[in-house]
Amino acid sequence: MKKLVVVGNGMAGVACVEQILKHAPQFEITIFGDETHVNYNRILLSSVLAGEKSVDDITLNDLQWYGRHNIRLQLGVRVVDLDFERKAVTADDGSVTPFDKVLLATGSSPVMPPIEGIEKDGVFVFRTLDDTRALLARARKGLRAVVIGGGLLGLEAARGLQLQGCEVTVVHLMDTLMERQLDFAAGQCLKSKMESVGIEVLLGRATSAIVGGRRVEAIVFRGGTSIRADLIVVAAGIRPNVELARMAGLRVNRGIEVNDYMETSHPDVFAVGECVEHRGICYGLVAPLLEQGKVVAATITGNKGPVYEGSVQAAKLKIMGVDVFSAGVFNEEAPGTDVVRYEDPALGIYKKLTLSDGKLAGAILVGDTSDSHRYMGWLRSGQDLASVRHKLLFPGPAEDSGLDIAQMPDTETVCGCMGVTKGTIIHAIHEQGIQTLPQLKECTRASTGCGSCTDLCQQFLKAVVPEFQEETKRTLCKCVPFAEDNLRDILRSQKLRSVQEVLDIYGNGQGCEICKPALSYMLDMLWCGGHDEDRSARFINDRVHANIQKDGTFSVVPRMRGGVTSPDELRRIADVAERYRVRMVKITGSQRIDLLGVQKSDLPKIWADLGMPSGQAYTKGVRMVKTCVGTDFCRFGVQDSTSAGIELERRLENLYTPHKVKMGAVGCPRNCAEATVKDIGLVGQEGSWQVVVGGAAGKKVRKADLLITVGTTAEALEAAEVFFQYYRENANYLERSYDFVERLGIEKVRKETAYATDAAKSALLDRLRKSKALARDAWLERDVPKVATQFVQIEPLEEVLA
Amino acid sequence: MNQPRKWIRVTHCHNIPLREGRAVKAGNHEVAIFNLGDRFLAIDNRCPHGGGPLSEGIVSGPTVVCPLHAWKVNLETGSVTSPGNTRPCLATFSTRVENGVVSIEVPIESATNEDVPADCIAHGGVASWLTSSRLANG
Numbered sequence: 001m002k003k004l005v006v007v008g009n010g011m012a013g014v015a016c017v018e019q020i021l022k023h024a025p026q027f028e029i030t031i032f033g034d035e036t037h038v039n040y041n042r043i044l045l046s047s048v049l050a051g052e053k054s055v056d057d058i059t060l061n062d063l064q065w066y067g068r069h070n071i072r073l074q075l076g077v078r079v080v081d082l083d084f085e086r087k088a089v090t091a092d093d094g095s096v097t098p099f100d101k102v103l104l105a106t107g108s109s110p111v112m113p114p115i116e117g118i119e120k121d122g123v124f125v126f127r128t129l130d131d132t133r134a135l136l137a138r139a140r141k142g143l144r145a146v147v148i149g150g151g152l153l154g155l156e157a158a159r160g161l162q163l164q165g166c167e168v169t170v171v172h173l174m175d176t177l178m179e180r181q182l183d184f185a186a187g188q189c190l191k192s193k194m195e196s197v198g199i200e201v202l203l204g205r206a207t208s209a210i211v212g213g214r215r216v217e218a219i220v221f222r223g224g225t226s227i228r229a230d231l232i233v234v235a236a237g238i239r240p241n242v243e244l245a246r247m248a249g250l251r252v253n254r255g256i257e258v259n260d261y262m263e264t265s266h267p268d269v270f271a272v273g274e275c276v277e278h279r280g281i282c283y284g285l286v287a288p289l290l291e292q293g294k295v296v297a298a299t300i301t302g303n304k305g306p307v308y309e310g311s312v313q314a315a316k317l318k319i320m321g322v323d324v325f326s327a328g329v330f331n332e333e334a335p336g337t338d339v340v341r342y343e344d345p346a347l348g349i350y351k352k353l354t355l356s357d358g359k360l361a362g363a364i365l366v367g368d369t370s371d372s373h374r375y376m377g378w379l380r381s382g383q384d385l386a387s388v389r390h391k392l393l394f395p396g397p398a399e400d401s402g403l404d405i406a407q408m409p410d411t412e413t414v415c416g417c418m419g420v421t422k423g424t425i426i427h428a429i430h431e432q433g434i435q436t437l438p439q440l441k442e443c444t445r446a447s448t449g450c451g452s453c454t455d456l457c458q459q460f461l462k463a464v465v466p467e468f469q470e471e472t473k474r475t476l477c478k479c480v481p482f483a484e485d486n487l488r489d490i491l492r493s494q495k496l497r498s499v500q501e502v503l504d505i506y507g508n509g510q511g512c513e514i515c516k517p518a519l520s521y522m523l524d525m526l527w528c529g530g531h532d533e534d535r536s537a538r539f540i541n542d543r544v545h546a547n548i549q550k551d552g553t554f555s556v557v558p559r560m561r562g563g564v565t566s567p568d569e570l571r572r573i574a575d576v577a578e579r580y581r582v583r584m585v586k587i588t589g590s591q592r593i594d595l596l597g598v599q600k601s602d603l604p605k606i607w608a609d610l611g612m613p614s615g616q617a618y619t620k621g622v623r624m625v626k627t628c629v630g631t632d633f634c635r636f637g638v639q640d641s642t643s644a645g646i647e648l649e650r651r652l653e654n655l656y657t658p659h660k661v662k663m664g665a666v667g668c669p670r671n672c673a674e675a676t677v678k679d680i681g682l683v684g685q686e687g688s689w690q691v692v693v694g695g696a697a698g699k700k701v702r703k704a705d706l707l708i709t710v711g712t713t714a715e716a717l718e719a720a721e722v723f724f725q726y727y728r729e730n731a732n733y734l735e736r737s738y739d740f741v742e743r744l745g746i747e748k749v750r751k752e753t754a755y756a757t758d759a760a761k762s763a764l765l766d767r768l769r770k771s772k773a774l775a776r777d778a779w780l781e782r783d784v785p786k787v788a789t790q791f792v793q794i795e796p797l798e799e800v801l802a
Numbered sequence: 803m804n805q806p807r808k809w810i811r812v813t814h815c816h817n818i819p820l821r822e823g824r825a826v827k828a829g830n831h832e833v834a835i836f837n838l839g840d841r842f843l844a845i846d847n848r849c850p851h852g853g854g855p856l857s858e859g860i861v862s863g864p865t866v867v868c869p870l871h872a873w874k875v876n877l878e879t880g881s882v883t884s885p886g887n888t889r890p891c892l893a894t895f896s897t898r899v900e901n902g903v904v905s906i907e908v909p910i911e912s913a914t915n916e917d918v919p920a921d922c923i924a925h926g927g928v929a930s931w932l933t934s935s936r937l938a939n940g
Contacts, residue, residue: 550870
């Protein structure tokens with residue numbers, strides 16, 4: 001076996017190794033990485049900073065992968081010498097590793113401009129996972145962050161910091177943003193978009209100094225003006241890491257020079273990625289990696305032949321709500337160049353195509369990037385556009401959504417980051433039996449880069465796999481465009497306690513009838529009742545603790561635990577019904593009594609007169625436990641379901657849940673109180689209880705799944721509580737337990753509740769108890785209303801008629 | 803058309819919590835007054851759909867969401883923004899704040915002189931308009 005040493009454990013190095021592994025095995029491979037992490041997706045660091053993805057989400061190759069392929073991985077170690085005489089590399093830990101071939105994938109580093117004070121505490125760069133972690137550790141609500149550099153990375157860093165709660169200003173040397181990818185008009189359009197999401201942009205500012213004590217305090221511009229800064233990110237460009245190559249005597253210009261076979265000036269050394277210079281170009285993007293990797297893999301394994309001829313440069317800004325795409329070149333002055341432009345400033349849409357000799361040379365899209373893959377296809381293929389010239393910017397709606405993808409040639413690249421073509425994807429689907437997006441990602445790597453081709457990949461799956469079900473990352477709503485599990489993480493880590501704070505930082509500042517109640521619930525659940533309650537974010541039922549009816553009156557349902565009441569309670573209910581002229585008194589399906597047609601202003605008096613707690617019949621919360629008479633009276637009862645049901649209701653009442661929770665407890669399998677069609681049911685049997693979950697007898701009828709069978713009532717109650725809290729913490733808002741259990745699968749639910757470790761179970765129970773300790777009977781607000789005028793009819797201070 | 807109108811003082815600002823509405827009976831009208839933080843907006847308190855009390859709705863920017871069936875009404879124009887996007891349908895009322903008291907400007911005439919907006923045909927708006935007026939006359 002020959003020895004291959006790979007210097008660099010980033011996307012480029014590992015992408016090449018993956019290609020080399022596709023050839024017949026002939027190398028013992030050692031990979032050196034000076035970062036301490038396995039290969040991760042560097043492009044998505046901005047999503048980690050934004051809190052949209054976790055570190056695990058962006059891992060590309062886990063440790064098992066290295067092990068599976070017998071790759072020796074040296075992390076946190078930097079190669080400092082490349083010795084051709086001894087044919088060995090020396091690392092900064094003193095180790096010497098012999099090689100037959102070397103692959104350099106050393107990447108690039110942030111450029112640090114010579115600014116006075118740049119070494120101060122509080123100045124960061126944004127390049128690695130550690131940089132991102134350091135930023136996350138420092139960034140917090142209310143800090144003033146300044147990003148130096150208005151390029152792709154700087155803008156993404158700015159948005160990430162803003163989502164961490166910072167007030168952000170982007171300072172750019174040039175007079176337009178992303179000037180290497182955008183023209184002036186597009187840059188202006190981008191600027192106003194950044195401003196509209198709340199990020200300040202200062203153009204044409206040269207930073208002359210960073211001032212402060214040990215820590216940064218302000219940034220000073222040439223000309224003398226300054227702005228306050230608690231935190232500074234330098235994103236002023238990148239520079240290829242060439243020192244190792246230069247010291248080894250390889251030919252180096254701006255990057256390490258390589259030919260079309262990815263060979264350097266030494267026959268045993270190859271180079272790929274951001275550290276190379278190919279035909280005079282240094283690429284700072286992932287897109288060419290796979291193309292380069294395939295070529296180098298062929299060359300290095302003795303299959304020299306394929307050549308790399310350069311890539312179309314493309315950039316896509318990954319900021320939600322700020323769509324920017326740019327590809328190719330924009331030399332408008334060159335002879336034979338035509339420019340096609342479309343602009344709608346009010347909508348913030350700007351599109352420009354540059355054509356050279358009738359072929360597409362460059363594309364800029366701001367505000368609407370939905371056609372970017374079409375333009376990338378034209379750029380790569382270099383096809384003559386005469387036949388589509390009249391509708392370059394307007395493809396017109398495709399009558400058949402499958403038509404668009406059917407028309408794509410097999411050679412067209414779908415995933416620019418990973419260099420995956422339509423042909424590869426279709427082949428994988430047919431040959432490997434792929435049915436889901438995660439499978440497709442794992443098999444082809446498509447859509448594991450920036451993720452902008454995810455939609456397209458889904459379309460392929462939809463078109464080719466008959467049983468394909470779309471994987472949709474459902475976001476909460478348009479106001480707060482995050483998936484709910486993401487949001488829960490964000491709110492917890494950012495310690496946000498009020499709905500308006502969340503809307504201001506992560507949303508559009510306004511909110512709507514969908515997100516406001518959802519966020520209210522989430523905050524209540526996450527902080528176990530210790531959130532800042534804002535009634536304006538609650539649906540009317542949760543402001544007045546009664547259910548609004550079609551005529552604007554309300555219904556009142558007092559709590560009757562287990563459906564058990566008393567003559568005294570019934571007398572009070574009867575008195576109230578008469579005293580307040582209740583229009584209808586009705587026995588509900590939940591073994592309770594409903595008083596219908598009540599005026600809002602009467603509610604506090606009625607609650608007081610009833611002297612019973614709220615039954616929460618108006619809210620997404622704990623409704624009731626329906627019971628049978630169990631062993632008390634029934635000839636067949638084998639468990640005391642009445643007491644068990646009352647106890648369960650007592651333990652969970654006054655708590656809020658993603659959707660309503662109706663429960664039941666029955667004393668024998670005859671199931672008289674229908675426990676098997678409840679969200680949580682206790683089904684008594686001789687000597688044991690079955691705890692069942694996810695039942696339904698509403699819009700949908702579903703028999704509950706068996707969670708666990710236990711011997712004692714205490715165990716049954718605890719199992720129900722564990723599931724209850726697990727549902728509270730993991731279901732999406734308005735997701736009933738039966739949809740939740742179906743979505744996760746009962747096996748997973750069981751594993752994480754009934755069969756979870758004792759530690760996990762007691763953690764769930766602890767949080768439940770904590771919430772319960774702060775939970776109050778909502779009807780006690782009759783004495784101390786949360787909002788003074790909640791139940792008061794406001795009378796004008798003066799009459800209308802004079 | 804040019805009905806005489808009158809400013810009436812309604813209530814102290816703090817009685818209408820931030821981003822909430824409160825209903826108030828002002829002569830022939832039941833008016834919903836909303837506190838948007840930087841201003842107060844007032845609108846007829848009957849949703850043109852099912853007559854729902856808009857004052858009890860969740861506020862979303864300059865819009866209120868009816869608590870009954872989630873119709874959305876723009877508080878500035880009185881038009882329904884969802885479902886569809888109709889022309890102004892509900893009467894809106896000018897507001898002002900003086901010495902911490904919200905005032906609204908209402909017509910002083912009885913319902914007979916009221917002009918029903920001509921565009922109120924959509925979604926059965928006319929019927930509910932008349933109903934609400936009649937109810938208000940009591």
